[in-house]
Amino acid sequence: MTLSRGARVALRAGMIIGLAVIYVPLFVVLVNSFNADKAFAWPPSHLTGHWWSTAWDNGGVRTALWTSVKAGLGATAVALVLGTMAAFAVQRYRFFGRDTVSLLVILPIALPGIVTGIALNNAFRTVLSPLGIQLGLFTVVVGHATFCVVTIFNNVLARLRRLGTRVEEASADLGADTFQTFRYVTFPLLRSALLAGGLLSFALSFDEIIVTTFTAGAGVQTLPIWIFNNLFRPNQAPIVNVVAAALIVLSVVPVYLAQRVSGDTRGL
Amino acid sequence: MSITATPGGPVRRLAGLLHRRPYLRLATLLSAPLLWLVVAYLGSLAALFAAAFWTTDDFTGEVVKQFNLDNFQELWSQTVYRTITVRSVGVAAAVTVIDAAVAFPMAFYMAKIASPRAQRWLVIAVLTPLWASYLVKAYAWRIMFSGSGVLSWILDPFGIHGPGYGLPATITTLAYLWLPYMILPIYAGLERLPNSLLDAAGDLGARTFRTFRTVIWPVAVPAVIAGSIFTFSLSLGDYITVKIVGGKSQLIGNVVYDNIGAADNLPFAAAVATIPVVIMVIYLVAVRRTGALDNL
Numbered sequence: 299m300t301l302s303r304g305a306r307v308a309l310r311a312g313m314i315i316g317l318a319v320i321y322v323p324l325f326v327v328l329v330n331s332f333n334a335d336k337a338f339a340w341p342p343s344h345l346t347g348h349w350w351s352t353a354w355d356n357g358g359v360r361t362a363l364w365t366s367v368k369a370g371l372g373a374t375a376v377a378l379v380l381g382t383m384a385a386f387a388v389q390r391y392r393f394f395g396r397d398t399v400s401l402l403v404i405l406p407i408a409l410p411g412i413v414t415g416i417a418l419n420n421a422f423r424t425v426l427s428p429l430g431i432q433l434g435l436f437t438v439v440v441g442h443a444t445f446c447v448v449t450i451f452n453n454v455l456a457r458l459r460r461l462g463t464r465v466e467e468a469s470a471d472l473g474a475d476t477f478q479t480f481r482y483v484t485f486p487l488l489r490s491a492l493l494a495g496g497l498l499s500f501a502l503s504f505d506e507i508i509v510t511t512f513t514a515g516a517g518v519q520t521l522p523i524w525i526f527n528n529l530f531r532p533n534q535a536p537i538v539n540v541v542a543a544a545l546i547v548l549s550v551v552p553v554y555l556a557q558r559v560s561g562d563t564r565g566l
Numbered sequence: 567m568s569i570t571a572t573p574g575g576p577v578r579r580l581a582g583l584l585h586r587r588p589y590l591r592l593a594t595l596l597s598a599p600l601l602w603l604v605v606a607y608l609g610s611l612a613a614l615f616a617a618a619f620w621t622t623d624d625f626t627g628e629v630v631k632q633f634n635l636d637n638f639q640e641l642w643s644q645t646v647y648r649t650i651t652v653r654s655v656g657v658a659a660a661v662t663v664i665d666a667a668v669a670f671p672m673a674f675y676m677a678k679i680a681s682p683r684a685q686r687w688l689v690i691a692v693l694t695p696l697w698a699s700y701l702v703k704a705y706a707w708r709i710m711f712s713g714s715g716v717l718s719w720i721l722d723p724f725g726i727h728g729p730g731y732g733l734p735a736t737i738t739t740l741a742y743l744w745l746p747y748m749i750l751p752i753y754a755g756l757e758r759l760p761n762s763l764l765d766a767a768g769d770l771g772a773r774t775f776r777t778f779r780t781v782i783w784p785v786a787v788p789a790v791i792a793g794s795i796f797t798f799s800l801s802l803g804d805y806i807t808v809k810i811v812g813g814k815s816q817l818i819g820n821v822v823y824d825n826i827g828a829a830d831n832l833p834f835a836a837a838v839a840t841i842p843v844v845i846m847v848i849y850l851v852a853v854r855r856t857g858a859l860d861n862l
Contacts, residue, residue: 301679305774309679312671313688319668320695320745323706326716330709339714384599391592399596402603409846410803412819413614413839414607416826420617420836421610444607447599475581476591505699507806512826525701529708529810539709542702549697553690 324546331543336536353540362524369435369510369520370503373442377499378492380443381450388451389458406445411508414445419512433515441513442506446499453495457488494559497552521545618836629833637837647821651841654817657737658801662794664741665748669793670786673752678761689753696746704810707739711811731813739811740801747800748793755789756782791853798849802842818842 301309326340334344353359381403388399406414418441422433431437465487469479507522514523525541528534584591619633641647676688695703710716711731721727729735759782767777805819818841825835 302774306679309671309675312668313675313680316668316672316745317691319742320692322716323703323710323742324695324698326709327702327706337714338709338712340716340719380599380602383595387592387595387599391588391595393592399600402608403599406603406607408799409611410799410819410839410842412803412805412822413611413843416822416832416835416839417607417610417614419826420614420832421606424613440606444602447603470585475578476584477577477581501697505701507701508803522699522701525699525705526806529701529705538705542699542705545699545702549694549699552697553694557690 327539327546328543331536331540333536333539336532338535338539349536349540353537353544356537358519358524358528359521359537359541362519362521365435365518366504366521369438369442370500372435372439373446373503374496374499376439376443377446377450378496381447381495382454382488382492384447385451385454385458389455390463400451403448403451407448411506412512415441415509415512418444418509422513433513434518437513437515438510438518438520441509442503445506445509446502449498449502450492450495453491453498454488457491461487490559494556497555497559501552614836615840617833618840620833622831622833637834640834641837641841647838650816650818650821653733653815654802654819654842655845657733657740657817658798660737661740661744661801662748662797664737665745665797666790666794668741669745669748669752670790673749673756674782676749676753677756677759678764692746692749692753700743701806703743704739704807707735707742708810711735711738731811733812733815735811735813736808736815736817739807740804741797743807744797744800747796748790751792752786752789755786755792759785788856791856795850795853799842799846802845 329342330338330340331349332345332347333339333342334346334348335342384399384403387393388396418437419433422431422437422440426432426437461484465483466479469483474482505522507520507526510520510523514520519527521541525538528538584594617629618637619635621630621632621634621636622628623630672692676685676692680688708731711729712718713730717729718727763781764777767781772780803819805817805823808815808817808820818838822835822838825831825838829835
């Protein structure tokens with residue numbers, strides 16, 4: 299398009315400043331994880347790798363990390379099953395209340411986290427406690443799965459819409475039954491969508507703090523809860539900072555995987 | 567062939583039954599998701615909002631299950647809650663406006679000026695921080711705003727003191743957190759706008775500003791509104807960021823949180839929690855008329 303030179307320069311400057319604002323705070327956390335000063339005076343006068351080794355040996359961090367991984371895997375497993383079932387129902391059938399199902403799936407992520415959190419907390423305490431199930435990892439998985447379903451649902455729905463029903467009909471014509479068609483035809487075609495959705499779901503769960511606060515109970519600490527609990531303790535500041543830096547570095551992994559997955563689908 | 571199910575086996579018979587009865591198939595598919603989302607989730611929400619009409623006995627701390635409007639009356643009559651509501655809406659609105667102002671030039675550059683190769687990299691560059699943890703980003707700004715942090719280091723030589731922790735820090739951090747949610751819809755909307763339209767506007771004599779006003783803006787508005795749903799609703803329910811960088815400031819989320827934790831007054835917390843939900847429903851209904859929801 300024809301843009302005046304001034305507008306072009308201004309837009310380019312806006313882009314560069316915007317990216318700088320996005321990355322400078324993350325960069326500061328990375329540098330501070332090597333900052334020898336415990337109060338993170340800026341600019342750092344000395345650099346040290348001491349905090350990284352301290353954090354690595356910290357039992358609380360390891361336990362919390364492991365809890366987060368378990369919660370993320372559990373929630374993603376539940377969401378994969380529920381999301382795929384719901385997506386099949388909505389995409390392949392016409393029935394009364396179909397739009398409501400889509401809305402229902404989105405609702406847990408559209409409402410403020412604190413509303414979902416206290417609603418589940420209240421329900422768990424009144425329904426599960428008499429059954430002898432206390433707040434813990436199980437309730438965290440239930441809470442996370444509730445808002446993770448939407449990621450799988452959206453991905454599978456989009457894939458099913460694009461696939462159409464022709465391959466499945468061909469499979470049935472060739473004598474495969476419902477389960478065989480799903481196992482040998484539909485599932486392989488869905489795999490990359492499930493992977494992309496599962497990745498997003500795991501990331502959502504791994505990062506979640508508000509619903510977790512209300513569903514975890516006293517004994518269970520996920521990594522975000524650990525960070526939040528230690529954020530205001532000056533003594534723990536260097537370790538919190540190392541954990542934050544490590545999470546920033548790790549956030550490149552899903553981006554890389556997502557690129558790989560979307561690269562796969564292009565070959566489809 | 568590796569397919570082993572024998573004709574007439576129980577699995578095969580079940581498959582045949584499902585094949586003949588589409589409604590049975592549909593019912594099976596819907597059973598688990600609906601059991602989870604309707605019974606467990608909607609049930610919990612309903613129970614919560616029912617609790618908003620109950621009260622807590624001041625002496626025993628027990629919930630009194632008797633319908634009344636005391637909680638809502640208190641919310642209405644105490645000015646402190648009105649102030650906090652107005653403040654929360656103000657913060658959410660400020661975050662949305664800042665994000666729109668920052669995101670628009672970036673999205674425009676990505677969609678219309680950058681080369682296709684640069685475009686791909688810019689999308690990745692904007693998306694990557696989305697995967698970085700929410701807490702880590704809030705923490706990063708806590709470090710930025712701290713007394714010996716980067717902002718003071720930059721501002722002090724000019725004789726200006728950094729704002730420290732408070733509402734400005736909260737707005738900055740929230741705007742930072744939700745910025746990608748605003749860039750992506752605008753980028754997607756502008757990318758759909760054909761370049762030929764912009765060229766045509768130029769050929770017909772429109773200058774940059776007029777092209778912007780008459781061609782780009784009408785296409786961009788639904789996209790901006792779609793982004794604003796995220797920035798607005800995510801800011802409205804937040805209480806973690808304000809705890810990390812907000813100093814002593816309180817938003818609606820904090821009132822809910824404090825009533826659950828320290829005060830152990832679930833009915834009142836439930837009543838307070840209806841405020842952001844009602845505001846969001848009003849916002850969504852208003853927005854639906856612009857057609858922005860189709861842009862999500």
